[in-house]
Amino acid sequence: MSFSIGIVGLPNVGKSTLFKALTKKQVDAANYPFCTINPNVGVVAVPDDRLDKLAQVSKSAKIVPTTIEFVDIAGLVQGAHKGEGLGNQFLANIREVDAIVQVLRHFQDKNVTHVAGQINPESDKETINLELIFADLQTLEKRRVKNSKLAKSGDKDAMTLEPILAKLQAGLENGQPATDIITDQEEKKIIKDLNLLTLKPMIYVLNVDEDNIFQETDYIPISAKIEAELAELSPEEAKEYLSELKLNASGLDRLIQKSYEILELITFFTSGEMESKAWTIKRGTKAPQAAGVIHTDFEQGFIRAEIINWQDLVDAGGEAKAKEKGLIRLEGKEYVMADGDVAHFRFAQ
Numbered sequence: 001m002s003f004s005i006g007i008v009g010l011p012n013v014g015k016s017t018l019f020k021a022l023t024k025k026q027v028d029a030a031n032y033p034f035c036t037i038n039p040n041v042g043v044v045a046v047p048d049d050r051l052d053k054l055a056q057v058s059k060s061a062k063i064v065p066t067t068i069e070f071v072d073i074a075g076l077v078q079g080a081h082k083g084e085g086l087g088n089q090f091l092a093n094i095r096e097v098d099a100i101v102q103v104l105r106h107f108q109d110k111n112v113t114h115v116a117g118q119i120n121p122e123s124d125k126e127t128i129n130l131e132l133i134f135a136d137l138q139t140l141e142k143r144r145v146k147n148s149k150l151a152k153s154g155d156k157d158a159m160t161l162e163p164i165l166a167k168l169q170a171g172l173e174n175g176q177p178a179t180d181i182i183t184d185q186e187e188k189k190i191i192k193d194l195n196l197l198t199l200k201p202m203i204y205v206l207n208v209d210e211d212n213i214f215q216e217t218d219y220i221p222i223s224a225k226i227e228a229e230l231a232e233l234s235p236e237e238a239k240e241y242l243s244e245l246k247l248n249a250s251g252l253d254r255l256i257q258k259s260y261e262i263l264e265l266i267t268f269f270t271s272g273e274m275e276s277k278a279w280t281i282k283r284g285t286k287a288p289q290a291a292g293v294i295h296t297d298f299e300q301g302f303i304r305a306e307i308i309n310w311q312d313l314v315d316a317g318g319e320a321k322a323k324e325k326g327l328i329r330l331e332g333k334e335y336v337m338a339d340g341d342v343a344h345f346r347f348a349q
């Protein structure tokens, strides 16, 4: 299961700079609006110290981190839904993502044009959120035409959907995001395939000047410029630079952590001589389904799981010693996986 995040914002706010730092992938990031036209897609390893420590005690030949996919798209401007700027067609590239990161510009730099003429993150946020609402409204209007025809012909699903769509349309026209309109879990499921952008969890990143990283804000303050510099350094050099800046984690690490929180994701591990590997699952996933993330056969033939917390395994000095000390538990089908579990799944073929 790979999770994906779409990056939105006005043009020239630093989306591609951030994306580039995230993925260490060479993409176009330049000082002119609408630099990005086609979407950039990058897969990012999720940094996790626990995995390295596990690999050490297990003497693993390979370390395989879990990943998140980021999609960097063109900048949105006010009126994009009416075709301003590059329009809003490119939003189709993030319809399927699990969450959205919205980049807000706070850095001053006179050399970098701001499409609205002045730095104002709050107003930019309103502009972008309104364009996302307009984009959803377009999706909804199209669906309503199709759906009401079906409903009239007596289609049961279409008839159930009709009042929900009507409620959504009214709310969106009122300027409300879908998250505020649809709060019922059942209704959320019913409209899932519409892939509404304003129904996705949103994370705000404030792209600040270097000396503003510590400011108090509800958003995640990041200096895309510093992140870009960090991405060029070796892990050791990056650590040193971070401590010079008095930061304990890079902005990107904080962003990934926040994404995990907001998406209610946790990590479990498998660890042996061949490899130590991190896996991403939704909080609340039971052992058989977690096993299924590794291989569908594991889920179907699930017998039991041998579980130990990663720290206990590291402290014990490896699996053999942990077993001797009786630290490894046997868990059954109803076991709910915990963050940091190291698992061995037993299954029948």
Ligand SMILES: Nc1nc2c(ncn2[C@@H]2O[C@H](COP(=O)(O)OP(=O)(O)OP(=O)(O)O)[C@@H](O)[C@H]2O)c(=O)[nH]1
Residues within 6 Å of the ligand: 009, 010, 011, 012, 013, 014, 015, 016, 017, 018, 028, 029, 030, 031, 032, 033, 034, 035, 036, 037, 073, 074, 075, 076, 107, 108, 109, 112, 207, 208, 209, 223, 224, 225, 226
């Ligand atoms: N001073 C400063 N400049 C930045 C920062 N982040 C990005 N820039 C500059 O701003 C310009 C635009 O950055 P991009 O990352 O291309 O912006 P974008 O949001 O992807 O823009 P579009 O693709 O046009 O929508 C580039 O010249 C960057 O070097 C920052 O934190 N500080």
Ligand SMILES: [Mg+2]
Residues within 6 Å of the ligand: 015, 016, 017, 028, 029, 035, 036, 072, 073, 074, 075
């Ligand atoms: Mg860009």
